[in-house]
Amino acid sequence: MKPNTRRISSSDSLYLAVVLLPIILLIALFIYYPAVDTFGQSLTNRNLRIRRPPKPVGLANYVKLIEDDEFREVTGRSFKVVIITLPLEMAVAFGIAMLLNQRFPGRGVVRTLTLLPWMLPGVVNGFLWGWLLNGEYGALNGFLYQLGLIQEYQYWLREPEHLIFWVTVVQTWTRYAFPTIILLAGLQSIPDDLYDAAKVDGAAAIARVRFITIPLLLPSFGIALVVEFIAAFQIFDVIWTLTAGGSVGGSMNPFTKTLMLYNYELVFRDLRVGLGAALSYIILLMSLAVGLIFVMRVYNQGVQEQ
């Protein structure tokens, strides 16, 4: 125990007040108070289109949503996005991490350029891919046509069944850098001796990956999956510019409407505040388990490992 830490001196408490009070105030006022208020509103039938004072309706909004076909459809779609994105993203990230784990001249430059897409605005990424996949003049068409792989230009973003697939591709492109970094750090912590020993024992390259690399990377995959689950589950920006139609207050493409877009639509376009508030709490419940794993890790590292 260090000296001077048992008793808080008056100068210390002044310091604490100055640095912590603004933070506590901001978080209380902008995060926790609104969160409680939103919950209160989810128990009313508040609708800004209808000029009447909101009445308490109990859990009616929640029941209405759970029984609603559109809600079920949108929820299913959100999970579909997650289920396609996560394996796709992990495969891309694992491949790139294995490559960047090799020693070769120019590795630093390749690494820097590889991580670029992650740091660009999501709305720009959606736009980039929308233009790339454009049916009239898009580069993908030009490229494939030039290679002779397609006979005529394709409208990649026309078929509703294909849209979700392209959404997951763009989400993968936006986010793969994060799992790549985590997996690369994991790879670099595996001691070379293990591989050398396996080589001596005659294990082939594939076997070495299968029995050494992947098992030892499992914790890294764990971190990456938790973070990427949150990111994919809350997808918004990319869809907005890729397929949603993108105009404020306008109609939204129903085939790529995920939970976050649905929530935006309910509250800020349809002005059904009570219903939208209930939806936000249902989303909270759905992501709670994964979120808690994440926060416990952060918390344990942040405060207790001293």
Add this chain to the structure above:
Amino acid sequence: MNLGLRGQERLRLAVIYVLCAVVLIWALAPIYWVAVSSISTRQELYARPYKIWFPSQPTLESYQTIFTQGAKFRSGGFSPTAHLMGTGLRNSVIISVASGGIVTLMATGAGYAFARMEFRGKNIIFLLIMLMIPLPIWVSLIALFFLMSRLGLVDTLVGLILIFVTLLLPLSVWLMTTFVRDIPSEIQDAARVDGADRWRLVYSIVLPLARPGMVAVFLVSMLTTWNNFLIPLIFTRSDDSQPLTIVLTLFIGQYEVAWEDMSAAAVVTMLPPFLMALFFQRYLVRGLTMGAVK
């Protein structure tokens, strides 16, 4: 086939560089294409089949157009757009720099408190800040919108900055706490025995040593704010406060589709993050992975 040691090494490098090429095409092709589009003439860009891959006469006309005319995007629309790029750029710069600066100062002060001081409620305050990270933001956003309306802060830069600072706090406080903890405490203890109070200690000993951490927090906060779309989508209405991410979507949704001009707008929107990612990537990666990778 026996290649010998040098031959094997050459083959290994050849395979690696081929794979690198594939990875770089995947990572950079969409960016390259939009950059090329923004400096192409419409005739070349709209050629079918497209087969140029670099304009024969590169032109900056699209950039000039989006900053000076703009109205082209909204022919028949209701609001003039000629100055939207200019105001968008100004708003993006103001909110990113201000949010980044303020949150860095706040997080440094708090990071020291969490890393080096003992006080009642420390754990619970830290937990309440960190709980924000996985909290789906909608839970707060809905009621926050009505709160901001009552406070008259909707569609103002001040309102946006306050919200961004709040949202950036958890990551920033976490980073600064770990950074300050990594500074050897012997130096600080020596200074305390000499009777330096907390302010002096933080200002003259912690601040200089924590500078790399502060730079990381500032850059990450700036980048996150610049790239954000949802917050301004909800809390802005006019060019008084709309940043570039919003302006870009206003261009996309309009009547005339001018891909070369929209590409120029996209390039302007992503240029600062792009440059930051090229030149400060070390800091950004460290911050964005919460210091998990150093």
